[in-house]
Each structure stands twice: as C-alpha cells, then as structure tokens.
Amino acid sequence: MAENSAISWTRHTWNPWMGCTKVSPACDGCYAEALMDKRYAKVQWGPHGERVRTSPHNWNEPLRWQRRAEVDGDRPFVFCASLADIFDNQVPAQWRADAFDVMRRTSNLVYLLLTKRPQNIVKLADAAGGLPENAAIGTSVEDQKRADINLLALEVAKIELRPLFTFGSFEPLLGLVVIPPTVMPDWVIAGGETDQPGHRAREPHPDWFRSLRDQAAAAGVPFHFKQWGSHRLTSDANGPYMIRAGVKEAGRLLDGNEHNAFPIVSLRASGTPGHALP
Template identity: 45%
Template sequence: MAENSNIEWTHHTFNPWIGCTKVSAACDFCYAEAWDARGLHKLPSRWGPHALRTRTKDWGKVLRWQKTAKAEGKRYRVFCASLADVFDNHKSILPEWRDDLWGLIRKCPDLDFLMLTKRPQNIRRYLPDDWGDGYQNVWLGATVESQQEADRLAALTNILAAVRFLSMEPLMGKVDLSAYIDKIDWVITGGENGKNFRPVDPDWFRFLRDQCAAADVPFLFKQWEGATRKAIKSKGRALDGVIHDGYPKPRLILPSNDSSAAA
C-alpha cells in the first residue's frame, strides 16, 4: 500500500481493506485482482462475491501523513482505496470497519480522501450520520468507462460533496456527459495498462476534453494505453501536443445550518 503513489492524480494510496467483485467491462483485467494473485501474501484470494475482504494494518500511516501535511502547511490527496471499493456492500465488510474509516478521516483535516467507486448507488447508504452537505476533506468519485455506465452518475451527482469526480479509465468508448457535466467537478481519463489492453480511439479523449472545456471542468489526461508501463510512458501524456493536468477547487462545505454554497 503505497506511501507515495505512482498514480498521477494522488499523493498517497491507503487501503482500509482489500478485495472486490467485478461489476462491469472495466473490471475484466483488474490490476488489483492480478496483484492479489501474485503470491505477495499467504491469504486466499479476496476477489469475487464469495471471497472475504480483509482489513489491512496500514491505518497508522494515514495519521503520519496528516502530521506531515499539517507541519508543512500543505494538503495531500489520498486515494482510498486502490485495492477495494469503499462502497462495496459485501457482507464481510463489517460496520465497525466503516465507522473506523470515517473516524480516521475526521482526524485528518489536512488530507483530502478520494473515494472512487463503481457502486455510487451505495454511497448514501454508507455515509456517516454527520455527513450533512459533505466533509470538506472527502471527494466522491465514480468510474465510468463507457456510455452504458454513465447511468452511475445519477447516484453520484445527487449527493453533496466538496468534489464530485469521474475516473474514466480505462476508457472504452465515446461518452456524452452532457446530462451530468454541470454537477461534475473533475474528469480523469486514460487508456488501459496490461498485456490484454484494449485499444482506444483518440477521439474518445478529445470528446471528453472538449466537453470539460465547454463546461469549465478541470480535465486530467493520465495516459495512453499499452502492454507495459514502459510502453505507456514512451508515448508521453500529451493529447494533441498538450499535457492536461487539471485539478478541481473543492467547494466550501458550510455548517449544516447554511448549505447555500454546497448546492
């Protein structure tokens, strides 16, 4: 679980627990499942509807990151979680795990927790009782790889949050975001990594870029597709000669008696 992440859009990665179940085409060649199968541990597989999720022992790292961020007067982005889905409703994810996670987040006001899910329909169910109009340091995101999955955005955009974002990676088709773009604060996109990578049409990325530009939504183009990270890196990160590294400005979450700025 990375102290400093190689993922372009985050500083750190924290996995409160590990394990998931595939839900759509973007999951076909899941990097996390592949990691789980490499023999890096002695536990059975944690992937699939019948596999148990397991809690990690890395929670203390997050408090150290908070201490560093406060001392430096900086904010750090924490991707939570890269080897699981925080909003997975699997029965082995105990309620106290979720309570502990929200408690940890409350203790770390200088860290922004990026919660990315393929199950935005479950978000509201698992938010803490004091969520109100959102936590200032929690960004809620959904993965949308094709137009078919764009229906996920209705659930995401109906929840107030400091930032609502999309991870459109691996992008698998042209996606029209016009029905939701005015409620989205950030779009990340990129191609697939791995020996089974599926080719992309550059026009898919251009279409997202242009929609974001028209709606004044920050756009981040993460990578092209390729069989290895070396191959992907050799292509660079430019789209039509431009590197797109847009980041959102979180909306201010006001006390619960004044929610006018969080709409």
Template identity: 30%
Template sequence: MSKSTIEWTSKTWNPTTGCTIFSKECDNCYAKTMSKRLQAMGQEKYSAGFDVFVEHLSELNEPYKWKEPSMVFVNSMSDLFHKECNIDFLKQIFEVMNKTPLHTYQVLTKRDVELLKLSPELNWTDNIWMGVSVGSVASVRKIERLRQCGAKHKFLSVEPLIEELPDLDLTGIDWVIVGGESGSVNIRPMEKEWVLKIKKNVKIKMFLFSSNSGGV
C-alpha cells in the same frame, strides 16, 4: 500506505483489500493483477487473494502518522462500497478521514447504488472527494447518484475508457480524469476522439488525461 505512480494522487491507503467483478471495465483489472504479484511476494495483507474482501483494522492508524499534507487515494486495491464492507468499519474509515483534515482523500467506487444508500450515514467533511468510475455507456447512469450523495467534492474517473460515451452532463462534477486501460495483455484500445468528446464538455482546470489507469 505507499507512494503512488498514479498521476492524480500522491499516496494510496488500503484499509480494505479484495474486490469482485462489477462491470465490463473490470475485465482487465489492474488491482487483481497487482494483488496476485503481492501475494506471490509473500505480503501478508494480500494472502487471501483478490477475490476475498478483507478489512484491515491495523491500517486505520496510518493517516495519523503522515506529517505532510497529501492527496490520498483510498482503496486502490479494493472498493469501500463493496457489499461485504461492514458499515461500522466504513464509518471508522470515515472517522479517520474526518480527524485528519491535513490530507485530501480521494474515494472511488464503481458501486453507485451502495454509495447513495450509505451516504446519509457518513460524515462528509470537506477533505473527502467522492468519485465514480465511468468507462462505458452502461456506467454513465452512476453520475446522477454521485450528484445525489453527500460529498462536497465530486469527480469522475473515466478510466479505463473502453468505448465512446455520449455527451455527459457534468453539472455538479468538480473534476474529470480520463485514461486508457493499463497492462500488456488483451488491452482494449482507447480512441483519441472519445477523449476529445469528453474534454469539450469540461473546463480545462477540471480535466486530467492520465497515462496510467488506476482505481477500481
């Protein structure tokens, strides 16, 4: 666990690490860049590199140690619904979240098909928020599968927003985060008009413009 500089959370928790390219929003993945830095610093957890999905059993005890209520971004350096995540380990992660209602867990995925397929096997307690990444027109389809999953609280991470999106149907969506691409090389620009187009469909209390791009 570590304190987070991401504006919409307070801590990050990574019971798995590693991921693979899934969509064009992934082209300048901040987590891949960060993983390389951590690997170069000799951090054992990232020794396998970013392209290898690794489950970290030792991380399952961490949330039980936190005494203050926290907003926790789950897997800022990976994706719980990656095809290589073992369903039994995924259930163990959910059990930890179920047993620590003091904290609110923000789970974010790009893999909406896996989310919907595995959703019936998971225990969606009130403290688990589920989100999908929607930064391009091709990703808008994910919203409907998010609506169908068992999570009681649902959100969109529209970051990195790399192109103008059509008017979004936000029925059943509780929170929308919008942000541009982070980094310093080959960053794709985000236009103000794209953000305003999304905001007009969102209640103010549901909308957050993030200057950080975070998440997988």
C-alpha cells in the same frame, strides 16, 4: 498503501482493506486483482472471496501524512481504497466507519473516494456516521451506459451528502462518452487500459479522450489525462493509428500536451473547491 503514489492524480494511496468483486466491463483487467490475488495471493477476489483489513501500521499512515501536511500548510490528495472499493456492500460496516473516523481526524488530507457502486454511496456513508467533510466522491465510467447510470447516482449523492467535490474517473475508457450536462462532475480524469496477466488491454480511440477534454473545457471543469495505457498513437503516410506499447513509452501526451488539472481546494480544512485551469 503508498506514499507519493505513482498515480498522477493523487499524492498518496491508502487502503484500509483489500479485495473486491467485479461489477462492470471496466473490471475485466483489474490491476488490483492481478496484483493482490493472482500474484501475491493476499486476498481472494469475487463474491465469495474475502475482504482483508490491512495492518494497524497502515491505518496509522494518514495520521503521519496529516502531521506533515500541518507543518507544510498543505492539503494532499489521498486515493482511498485503490485495492478495493470504499462503497462495497460486502465490507463489514464497522470497517467503513473506522476509515471515516481516520478521515475526520486528518482534516488536512483530501480523500478521493472512488467507486464503481455509486448507488451505494448515500446509504453506506450515512451508516458510517456521515461523509467526512474532507472527502470527495467519484465514480468510474468506461462507456456511455455507465455514464448514464453512474453519473446520475453520483449527482444524487452530491445533493444528499455535499462532498468536497465530485469526480469522474473515465478509466479504462472503452468508448465515446457524452456527459449529460446535468450530471457533469467537478473533475474529469481519463485514461486508457493497461495489460494485465490473462487480459490484453483494449485499444482506445484518441477521439474518446479528446471529446472528454473538450467537454470538460466547455463546462469549465479541470481535465486530467492520466495515461494512454498499453497503446500509443503513431502515424505514417496513411495517417494516424494506434499500436501496442509499454505504459511509459505510450506516455501521457494528448495532442502534444499533458493535462494535469486538479480541483483547487482551500488550504483550510473545509471549503468549496474552485477549478484549476486546464
């Protein structure tokens, strides 16, 4: 629902609906729940909560971005469902079909379909008329257990659906992750956790992010470090250590560098992505 999103790995965010259910440890400090349920009371979170479709005005936003992209000769990235999960099976099937129709009508936009439920991707995409050609699919991975399960499911979906590209969102990263070479996504995004009302961000270890950076480099895929979160790295005479900090203060530097790599997609409305340099 945001043009020019503050999320560093996307240009825009678009939410066809709101609401979700927590399914993994990464959900413990859900920012969407904190914002839309606890703060604004717009939707109730949980298995017995509702899913709320957003306004017609919001559904028209991608059409406006498409017109601008056509003029600019651009292919902006759009994170779809930052306040929900696009492959949540508690969402009415027609809503997803309607959202996919919008995606097909806006072929200059590259839709980032991120889910914590990658096992649902193939079935629900097929039920919605097939994955749009301008859609990339990704999964959240916070620890090794989720890496082993979710990345395998993502690879299966890649083979079945042939998305524009695949990506892994290792955020909030809660442990060291070794990506199996057979399921390396086309893009690696990493970040730490942020404080939310009633939930204090868990402290990351710098080596977790360094490891993902190095694994991505070895595989020749782009790496994007979004943020440290609510901790930052500092040091004294005894060596480096983490301290609590604000998100802006903590920043995005990993070993003194920003990592802003993106997959390269064709300026045409279809094509195979290349890899941006890290």
